[in-house]
Amino acid sequence: AMQMTQSPSSLSASVGDRVTITCRASRDIGSAVGWFQQKPGNAPKNLIFSASNLQSGVPSRFSGGGSGTDFTLTISSLQPEDFATYFCLQDANYPRSFGPGTKVEIK
Amino acid sequence: EVQLVESGGDLVQPGGSLRLSCAATGFSLRSFWMSWVRQAPGKGLEWVANTNRDGSDNNYVDSVRGRFTISRDNVNNLLYLQMDSLRVEDTAVYYCVSSGYQGNWHYWGQGTLVTVSS
Numbered sequence: 001a002m003q004m005t006q007s008p009s010s011l012s013a014s015v016g017d018r019v020t021i022t023c024r025a026s027r028d029i030g031s032a033v034g035w036f037q038q039k040p041g042n043a044p045k046n047l048i049f050s051a052s053n054l055q056s057g058v059p060s061r062f063s064g065g066g067s068g069t070d071f072t073l074t075i076s077s078l079q080p081e082d083f084a085t086y087f088c089l090q091d092a093n094y095p096r097s098f099g100p101g102t103k104v105e106i107k
Numbered sequence: 108e109v110q111l112v113e114s115g116g117d118l119v120q121p122g123g124s125l126r127l128s129c130a131a132t133g134f135s136l137r138s139f140w141m142s143w144v145r146q147a148p149g150k151g152l153e154w155v156a157n158t159n160r161d162g163s164d165n166n167y168v169d170s171v172r173g174r175f176t177i178s179r180d181n182v183n184n185l186l187y188l189q190m191d192s193l194r195v196e197d198t199a200v201y202y203c204v205s206s207g208y209q210g211n212w213h214y215w216g217q218g219t220l221v222t223v224s225s
Contacts, residue, residue: 001169031209032209032210033209033210034209034210034211034212035210036152036212038152043202043215043216043217043218044144044152044202044215045215046210046211046212046213046215048210049207049208049209049210049211049212050208050209050210050211051209051210053211055211055213056213087151087152089152089154089210089212090210091206091208091209091210091212092209094166095154095166095167095168095169096142096154096157096206097154098151098152098153098154099151100151101151101152
């Protein structure tokens with residue numbers, strides 16, 4: 001089955017920092033990647049689809065990039081409400097699979 | 108307002124059955140592929156199953172294939188997950204989600220908790 005690895009597993013950052021999270025697929029999946037933010041006790045929220053398309057209502061400080069096997073989620077200027085766990089999803093092959101998550105914590 | 112509301116989660120013994128429901132309001136369920144995603148306590152997200160717009164194409168993760176059945180009622184805007192032969196490792200919050208093209212999984216329910224324990 002397709003594996004999605006994600007790094008780092010956690011990071012500490014300050015408000016205003018630029019943060020980049022990476023996901024790597026075990027084989028070429030084109031642009032079939034989504035990114036999600038999840039806060040404790042809440043359902044995930046879709047931030048990015050098709051690797052680089054911003055979901056409606058999501059702030060422009062979030063951006064996605066990459067294609068093939070390597071993908072990134074970047075937060076250009078971290079805000080207090082961005083402290084959360086982030087997951088990538090590969091939507092190309094069965095079984096669909098999520099990365100293990102990156103927890104973004106306050107430094 | 109677009110909303111997905113899951114129900115049916117409960118405490119059940121190993122080997123038991125449950126049926127989860129997901130009711131959609133504010134949009135037509137028939138417009139979307141739909142998925143069930145679960146999250147065990149303190150763990151990450153796991154895709155469980157999906158179904159195409161008319162329910163003729165269903166897919167499952169290996170660990171639930173043959174035990175779980177996804178279905179939909181587009182007339183009444185409902186999605187279901189029939190869960191049989193439940194195992195302790197099926198314990199999780201189960202979410203229904205609209206699973207659009209290339210990770211466009213925009214609409215999520217609030218989740219329903221399934222606990223499998225003796």
